[in-house]
Amino acid sequence: MRTRPVILHLDLDAFFSAVEQLHKPSLRGKPVIVGGTGRRGVVATASYEARRFGVGSAMSIVEARRRCPNAAYLTPRFQAYRAASRVVMGLLAEVSPVIEQMSVDEAYVDLTPTRPGIDVPAVTELAEQVRHRIHETTGLTASIGVGTSKLVAKIGSDLNKPDGLTVVAPGTEREVLAPLPVRRLPGIGPATQERLHKYGMHTVGEVAAATEREIVGILGQSHGTAVHQHSLGIDNRELEPERDAKSVSAEETFASDLTDRRELMDHARRMAGRVVGRITKDGLCARTITIKVRSYDFSTITRSFTLDQPTDSLNKIMSCIRQLLDAVEVSDGIRLLGVGVAGLTDFAQTDLLSDLLAELGDDPDERLPDQTTDRTAGQTPDDTATGFGWTAELRDTDGTAPGTPHDWRPGQDVQHAERGPGWVQGAGLGRVTVRFEGPHTGPGPVRTFRTDDPDLAPAEAPTW
DNA sequence: TCTGGGGTCCTAGGACCC
DNA sequence: TCTGGGGTCCTAGGACCC
Numbered sequence: 001m002r003t004r005p006v007i008l009h010l011d012l013d014a015f016f017s018a019v020e021q022l023h024k025p026s027l028r029g030k031p032v033i034v035g036g037t038g039r040r041g042v043v044a045t046a047s048y049e050a051r052r053f054g055v056g057s058a059m060s061i062v063e064a065r066r067r068c069p070n071a072a073y074l075t076p077r078f079q080a081y082r083a084a085s086r087v088v089m090g091l092l093a094e095v096s097p098v099i100e101q102m103s104v105d106e107a108y109v110d111l112t113p114t115r116p117g118i119d120v121p122a123v124t125e126l127a128e129q130v131r132h133r134i135h136e137t138t139g140l141t142a143s144i145g146v147g148t149s150k151l152v153a154k155i156g157s158d159l160n161k162p163d164g165l166t167v168v169a170p171g172t173e174r175e176v177l178a179p180l181p182v183r184r185l186p187g188i189g190p191a192t193q194e195r196l197h198k199y200g201m202h203t204v205g206e207v208a209a210a211t212e213r214e215i216v217g218i219l220g221q222s223h224g225t226a227v228h229q230h231s232l233g234i235d236n237r238e239l240e241p242e243r244d245a246k247s248v249s250a251e252e253t254f255a256s257d258l259t260d261r262r263e264l265m266d267h268a269r270r271m272a273g274r275v276v277g278r279i280t281k282d283g284l285c286a287r288t289i290t291i292k293v294r295s296y297d298f299s300t301i302t303r304s305f306t307l308d309q310p311t312d313s314l315n316k317i318m319s320c321i322r323q324l325l326d327a328v329e330v331s332d333g334i335r336l337l338g339v340g341v342a343g344l345t346d347f348a349q350t351d352l353l354s355d356l357l358a359e360l361g362d363d364p365d366e367r368l369p370d371q372t373t374d375r376t377a378g379q380t381p382d383d384t385a386t387g388f389g390w391t392a393e394l395r396d397t398d399g400t401a402p403g404t405p406h407d408w409r410p411g412q413d414v415q416h417a418e419r420g421p422g423w424v425q426g427a428g429l430g431r432v433t434v435r436f437e438g439p440h441t442g443p444g445p446v447r448t449f450r451t452d453d454p455d456l457a458p459a460e461a462p463t464w
Numbered sequence: 465t466c467t468g469g470g471g472t473c474c475t476a477g478g479a480c481c482c
Numbered sequence: 483t484c485t486g487g488g489g490t491c492c493t494a495g496g497a498c499c500c
Contacts, residue, residue: 039465040467040468041468043468044468058468059467060466062465062466222473222474222475223474245471246472246473247471247472248470248471250470251468251469251470253467253468253469298466298467340470340471
């Protein structure tokens with residue numbers, strides 16, 4: 001008989017804002033909100049102090065500011081979060097080599113191979129040790145759930161957060177799940193919740209009491225069987241430690257809607273450059289190119305094209321994007337543009353014809369995919385020449401043109417020639433306010449500088 | 465005061481081939 | 483000439499997750 005699985009799920013509490021509070025001592029114990037800070041920004045993470053004011057994930061920043069005007073509003077520092085994440089994942093690796101990292105702040109650990117048959121008291125102690133080690137090493141708090149499956153572990157980590165532990169004893173899965181709202185089951189979002197409510201099912205127990213046929217009738221074959229199994233506490237999914245990416249994309253919501261095709265193409269080229277940079281770094285090529293266009297009214301479409309051969313050529317991909325975008329109406333205003341690639345393979349099929357044509361000086365990149373002649377009305381002939389966006393090539397990776405003042409972002413790490421490391425507390429009207437403190441100092445003093453002060457420079461995030 | 469950015473998986477229809 | 487079924491690929495959209 002197979003040994004019963006023992007799965008641990010770890011979730012770092014209010015991760016982004018917790019890292020900010022560690023790096024910025026003056027913010028400890030205070031409401032901190034990390035997210036986009038523009039008019040169209042949303043909350044990525046609110047600290048627990050901010051959640052008390054009713055601020056939550058995905059809320060618009062404008063609404064958050066109304067509810068909690070005194071919070072610190074910071075733009076994300078992904079480098080710092082990735083660094084903290086690596087430390088935590090390293091600690092998990094000491095417990096078991098079988099880890100599936102779900103995101104920067106979440107992972108499953110399979111204890112079955114290293115701790116077969118471990119009992120509830122022992123696994124409770126182990127999980128507490130892990131939480132303690134994480135806090136000791138990073139200062140972060142984590143919530144952990146332990147159970148006989150990913151499903152139960154995941155739900156467990158949610159039951160006692162923040163800074164908590166739930167061990168679901170084998171055999172008690174159904175009774176633990178039964179009273180929970182259906183929404184707590186993974187895979188049940190607003191739409192599925194609504195459908196189940198319509199049939200009078202509000203708790204996991206109510207779904208479990210129905211037959212699989214009934215649930216399949218409501219949710220369809222695939223989703224229905226999974227949800228019904230989950231409601232019974234049954235989940236046979238294995239951990240998948242190494243998963244290859246299936247797609248890579250970049251998208252951007254503009255500060256105000258765009259109607260100019262050339263401007264849109266400039267943004268497309270910049271984003272495609274990021275996408276190509278990421279796939280070529282991994283030695284990958286892509287066959288399907290997708291654009292995503294969100295209009296002023298939030299209606300969203302995607303358009304895609306699949307090439308005969310995978311490519312990592314920015315020119316080829318841009319040629320594709322141009323044709324896809326040409327067929328989209330933009331005159332009413334575009335709020336968001338995205339570009340993505342899929343059909344990833346780790347080699348480019350050598351295209352003998354392209355190679356031959358390239359040798360003859362006829363660049364095939366400019367001819368793929370099949371060029372259509374019915375170009376959108378109103379475009380001038382020289383649009384083709386400028387359309388790829390020479391302006392984009394003059395920009396730094398952070399989008400700032402060289403030689404222009406930095407657009408200081410709240411939360412950003414900086415270095416002052418005399419005063420040392422600090423972070424941007426706010427900027428505007430030609431002034432930038434910096435607080436000089438770090439992970440290992442007490443709360444530090446604040447000074448204000450001109451935004452173009454030569455003594456002030458962007459800096460790397462502090463290390464752990 | 466409208467609603468980010470990075471993904472995964474599923475469905476459904478049409479094209480195309482056998 | 484009409485009528486099939488199955489399988490695969492492509493495209494578009496939607497639900498969901500962090």
